[in-house]
Amino acid sequence: MRAILAAILALTPTIATSEHILGGADISNGEAVYAEACAACHGADLEGQPDWQTPGADGVMPAPPHDKAGHTWHHDSQLLFDYTKFGGQAALEARGVEGFTSGMPAFADTLSDADIRDVLGYIRSTWSDRVQAMQDMRSHQPGN
Numbered sequence: 001m002r003a004i005l006a007a008i009l010a011l012t013p014t015i016a017t018s019e020h021i022l023g024g025a026d027i028s029n030g031e032a033v034y035a036e037a038c039a040a041c042h043g044a045d046l047e048g049q050p051d052w053q054t055p056g057a058d059g060v061m062p063a064p065p066h067d068k069a070g071h072t073w074h075h076d077s078q079l080l081f082d083y084t085k086f087g088g089q090a091a092l093e094a095r096g097v098e099g100f101t102s103g104m105p106a107f108a109d110t111l112s113d114a115d116i117r118d119v120l121g122y123i124r125s126t127w128s129d130r131v132q133a134m135q136d137m138r139s140h141q142p143g144n
Helices: 002-011 027-037 077-086 088-094 113-125 129-139
Strands: none
Touching: 027 113, 077 088, 077 113, 077 129
16 A cells, blocks of 8 residues: 555655746746737737737747736746747757747847746746646646
């Protein structure tokens, strides 16, 4: 019985004891950087572009919202970081996703890693505790 319990505990994500990748983010800086670098596409209020779930004529998906109505919180934090730093196409291809055309540019040459974490921390700070907890589970799965 102890062996079964130990196996279950070993496979359970340890959210409460794990440091979140976005822990310690400077939310004020993240909000300022978001306003300057992200809001033009994703909206000043995180609302995204109209018809964000329908590809444009060029096959590129419009910028999605980052509020709870969007799908940002459905992704683990490392993917969100890589998506922002390396661009959507490169981040998806690195994970083996093919046949999807992302319009998200890379910010590696314009934002520091700390700025990217701050922006993601700011976005995350706007979600409810429930949505943050669900996103935590995705971020703390093995391989994320």
